[in-house]
Structure formats: C-alpha cells, structure tokens
Amino acid sequence: MVFDFNYVRQTDPAVFDLAQKEARKQVEQIRLIPSENYASAAVLQALSTSFANKYSEGYANRRYYEGQEFVDQLELLAIERAKKLFGADHANVQPYSGSPANLAVYFALLKPGDRVMGLGLSGGGHLTHGARINFSSVYYESHPYSGGEDGWLDFERIREQALEVRPKLLIAGGTAYPRLWDFEAMGKIAHEVGAYFLADIAHINGLILGGVHPDPVPHAHAVSSTTHKMLRGPRGGLILCKDVPLHGVEGEDAQKRINRIPGRIDRAIIPGIQGGPHENQVAALAVALEEASRPEYTEYARQVVANAKALAEGLLERGFHLVTGGTDNHLILMDLRNKGIPGWRFAKVLYEAGIEANMNSVPNDPNPPLKPAGVRIGTPAVTTRGMKEPEMAHIARWFGDLADAMDGETVTRPDVVAKVRGEALELTGSGRFPVPGIEC
Ligand code: DSN
Secondary structure, eight states: OOSOOHHHHHHOHHHHHHHHHHHHHHHHSEEOOTTOOOOOHHHHHHHTSGGGGOOOOEETTEESSSOOHHHHHHHHHHHHHHHHHHTOSEEEOOOSSHHHHHHHHHHHHOOTTOEEEOBOGGGTOOGGGTOTTSHHHHSSEEOOBOOOTTSOOOHHHHHHHHHHHOOSEEEEOOSSOOSOOOHHHHHHHHHHHTOEEEEEOTTTHHHHHTTSSOOOTTTOSEEEEESSSTTOOOSOEEEEEOOOBOTTOOGGGGGSGGGBHHHHHHHIIIIIIOOSOOHHHHHHHHHHHHHHTSHHHHHHHHHHHHHHHHHHHHHHHTTOEEGGGSOSSSEEEEEGGGGTOOHHHHHHHHHHTTEEOEEEOOTTOOSOTTSOSEEEEESHHHHHTTOOHHHHHHHHHHHHHHHHTEETTEESOHHHHHHHHHHHHHHHTSSSSOOTTTOO
16 A cells, blocks of 8 residues: 555554555555546545544634634635536535535535426436435425436437426536536526536546537536545535525625625535534645646547547447447446346446446336346546556446346356456556555
8 A cells, every 4th residue: 555554553443444445455456336436645645634533513714613824825726626617606625525525515506395407317317416314305396307218418308398397497517427518508508498507527527627528517507416436535525616696696795795695605505514624624625626727638538538438439339239339438337138047136247247337227227226237337446546448348348248148147157257357457566557555
C-alpha cells in the first residue's frame, strides 16, 4: 500500500487487517462498476488531514464556531476551483454526497407536494429523481419519464409529457443510461413549462470536463454531482448553480440573496438539511479538482469513452445484447435475457472470475429489482489504471467465455471460471496497471 498505516496497525490490528484485504482486492479485481474509481494518494492523504477534527457549521466568514481561519480559506479554495473548472456562477462543496445534494436542490426550489419529473428507476434514473420509495416521491409528486423499448430517450416525448404534467422541477441525469444527454433540449423544455431544471451529473462529470459529453451548466438552474465517481475525489457531493432569482421574484426582491438560487441552495444545505460540513472531505475535493484541471485528465476522459466503445464492440461480437445497442459514454447496460442467464447471477459469476460489475434492471425489466435481468459495467476505474483498447478486448472475450460456461443459473464449466480468474489475476498482477492511492 502507498501508506503503511502503521498507527492503525498498532492501535487496531482488526481494522488494519480488513483495510489491507480491501486494498489487495481492489488491486486484484478488474473493477467495472461504472460509479467506482480510485482516488489518488494525494486525495486519500487530504482526507486524513486535521480538518477532520474541526466543526464549521455555516459558510466562510459566517460560521457558528470560532477557529475557522484555515477552514474558510480551504472551503473558498475548493469553491473557486469548482466554479472555474465547471464554469458555474456558484458552487456549494458541503453536500455529504449525491443524494443530500439532490435533497438540498428540492428543499431550495420546491414546496412539498410540487411535481417533479425525472428518469424512472428502471430506465436508469436515480432513487432521488422521483423513485416510488424515495423522499423525492413521498414528499413530492413524481411523474417519471422513461426511454423507449430500446432504452433510448426521446426528448420530444419528454417534452410532450412535461407539457401535460407541468412539473416544477425537471431532472436530467441517471445511473444507467449509456447515451448522451441533450441538456440544451431539457433546458428548453423546462423553460417552456416554467420548471426549474436540475442536471445530475454524478456519473458523467468527468466526461463533461473532458469535453466528451455536452455541458449542462449553460442550460440548468442547478447541477448536482457526487465527487467520487469519474472525478476521482473523496466520497462527497457538489452543487453548482446559476446566480438568478427564483421564479416569479422580480424588482428589488430579486436582488436579495435569499430570493436567488445560490442563497437558497446554501440555506438548504445548512441549516436546511445538514449540520457541520466534513472539511477533510472538502480538502480532498479541492485536491481532486486541481487534478481534474490538468491536461492529462482530459486525455483520461477521452480514453474512458474509447474504452467503453471498444468493450461494447467486443461484447456485441460475442452476441451480448446491449441496451440502446452500445454506448456513447462510460457505461454499458447488458440485457442478459437473450443468453438465458439472469443478470444477478452473471454478476456473481463475473465476481468469482475476478471481475466486479453490478446487477441492474433493464428497461421494462420483468424481474424484481433484486433479481434483475441486466448487468451494468463501465470503464472509469480500469482507465484510471491505464488499461486501453487491447485490455478491453480481453475483458469482452472473458465475458463471452463465462456466458458460454453457463446454462441459466448454473455454471456448467467451472474450469472456465477458474481459467478467466487466473488470466484476470495475471493482468492485474502484471505491474503494468498500478492502482493510484494503493500501489505506485
Ligand atoms: N450508487 C450510485 C451508482 O452506482 O450509480 C448511484 O448513487
């Protein structure tokens, strides 16, 4: 490991042992879960700075506790970096993660019971975009939209639904949509129906920074994100927004901070829904933003997409059915029904073979969420390790061999699973693909 964690080892061997095992597993496995990545050693080190010891409710120069001179400078640094990198009017770097970031946007812009329209869970949306069992549907009136039979979103159909529903909040973004979002079209729809427009870019923030995905910042009132996926920061959240007044506020009132979106967002985070920010997390985010501003990050984002396309091509050659027929971003959604293999079972067999993916519902999935037909994979983590198209071809071949070694839920050729595991371990153990933050 990059850090020797000698203090943890001496104080708590049990925790040290588990941390070591987790690190070894992260090096040995081929990590294809599209929402996971590896933070750099600098990001991980920033997480263990003394900022972890400090309470700092409030914002710079407006804190409830004394002793904030360094916290204020740190948070302002992270805010400035976020604003500059994404080209936003305002940034809030305090959300504990993506779900609290979305909750804060709802809290800032809506009243309980207001109508919201986001991508449905089975079509690849997130729980906080209006899923039945989430606060976004329990406390708001959710009218989800979906893609077509083939999984593609039809922005004209979304417009027609929005004209009928007249939501107060229109949400773009998701967790399992393998194509590009037309944020300009979504912004126009929101404008036409008088809704606020929220773009959740948790999955694609890095692609936007790398210029390989359209940018929502010019079109959205608010943009929310996690910071630990493609951005390779700490686990955390981020909200960017336009400095404009709330709908319906005019004249002098429109100049008051509390009647403008930044003021509402900040107040929603604290005192609205959170307490003291995790300033060690903010420190690590500042480091990640600095890393993402470098030219090599743009190259990384481009390679993430090139790898996903190469992997999709290899899978199609092996007869896999991919939702929408392929990918334009970092992820691939596989519908295993044509192979007669349940998605949830394939994810387990992949894991036995040294490949981490996750089971996932596919559009119009007839199965319950815990036994879905699909598997979701993506390339952010393997690209961070330096893997390229030739490695994607190996991975696609392993997927094909593993599917051929199964009959329904049953593995008929355990020797094939063992062989793939051996080859995967050889690749990850070759020393050619080190994991930042764990190996140098
Ligand atoms: N858990 C995230 C994902 O895997 O996409 C969404 O929050």
